Amino acid sequence: MKKVVVTGGSGLLGKWVVKEFVEQGYEVVNGDVKKPQDPLCQTKIIDLKNLGEVYGLLQEADAVVHLAAIPVAYSHANEVTFQNNVMSTYNILEAASGLGIKKVVLASSESSYGICFAPERFDPKYVPIDEDHPQLPEDAYGLSKIINEETAKMFHRKSDMQVVSLRLGNVISPEMYSNFPGFIHNSAERDRILWSYIDTRDAGTACRLAIEKDGLGAVELNLAADDTSMDIKSRQLMSEQFPNVTDFRSDLTGYESLLCNKKAKKLLGWKPVHFWRDNV
Template sequence: MSKVVITGGSGLLGPWVIREFLEKGYEVVNADVKKPEVQLCPTIITDLNDLGQVYGALEGADAFVHTAAIPVAYSHPNEVTFRNNVMANYNILEAAGNLEIKKGVISSSESSYGMVFSRKNLLPKYVPVDEDHPQLPEDSYGLSKIVNEKNAEMIHNRTGMSVISLRLGNIITPEMYKRFPDFIHDPEQRKTILWSYIDARDAATAFRLAIETDNLGAVELNIAADDTSMDIMSKELMAAAFPEVNDFRGELSGYETLLSNKKAKKLLNWQPIHEWRDNIQL
């Protein structure tokens, strides 16, 4: 049995990641600053900004999954968001590398492309946005994700550790689907995230597959559902919200995601299976 330490297991996504690993027979430990509402596995109260505590939390682990972070821009002073997200990520990677842990996954974000929290109405250069799209954030949250991805590359170069950065779309837990009828017919809502979403259960599967897949090195992968979160066809969404963008790098004939997940499917043999239409009545 392999031991996996999951940071942020008391948050929104973390419990779903914990469940995924437990169901597959892993020994799981949650490292978080607070106890979870439901105790799924042992929890070590850990300040991830303290490198010594991170060493203690990772002791004996075979792999780690890092989901803990301030999750959005502007919820805290910019420097607080940047410092917390970068230092926690650095400490996890530094400790894991020195402990000779061979595999890890960190949570990056679609926010790194810059559109999500842009105050200048930044447009996508093309759609679907893939991992090669320019990363042009205006905020410290998006910048922290880019720094974290470079940190993952550095640790891989130094230690050979496989570190996968998952650029997550908007995380949706099952109870959140009830909100969808409020926005699925309004192109202006959710346009800055290109109307993307990812079910927490599918995201959790991606984390597990990233740990189980060998020889990936340091790589960044978009994690999104196959469809948008809207009841409007993707080409119509683009015409309504982003008429200036006409570089379409894939067929848009239905409700296809505009945050490309092809690379993750190919490298992880991953397939999202949860769609919003299966969870609400139109």
């Protein structure tokens, strides 16, 4: 496998994913609405809502990593977020299927579990949250991610395409660790994401492994570091912010992540190696 198209390769995560593939010897094409500040590969300016343009972008590609999206709830009108994220993903999968591409990675999100952007915060059913936890969004962004995961399953049934949907925790690039001292001692900060994070470099490795592995079908994987982003132990975080949650699915004795990453480790042979505690 030689040529990989990365959509959104000019963005916060995308530039690190591009870097990962380039450094591992792949031919990479970035499809985005803007060019990156420090280009590492060819960039094509693309409207992913236009299926014809997507077909052109994916010509001769062996695999696709689809990261491009409106990345949060409420930055745009709800229907704009939904339409953009759902149709761009549908077009990527439709064109990949039509061109015979058999490996796709999608950027999904922990926000699909619903807590992150809910108008009124609610409790997780249990922690750590794994991929079987109910997805209960009340926002167009979280809903778009669920639709995309279901679209992935449909295309797998239709064409046997392997589609790995990565439910990303809060994406953190190396320079962002300088912000951590401002919140790591306040449990009320970042409670909506259960204090999760994932380093862009570890996410890039996961994207590559998800392309290189075979036989995964259509699967959803949480992607998070092994620890929380806080200097408060996980049990204390839960008791302070979610005192009504009593279902603990693992022993929480230290700073363990509350977004379970065991499935990604098992299926991809992946493990995170970049942690905020090594940088702060």
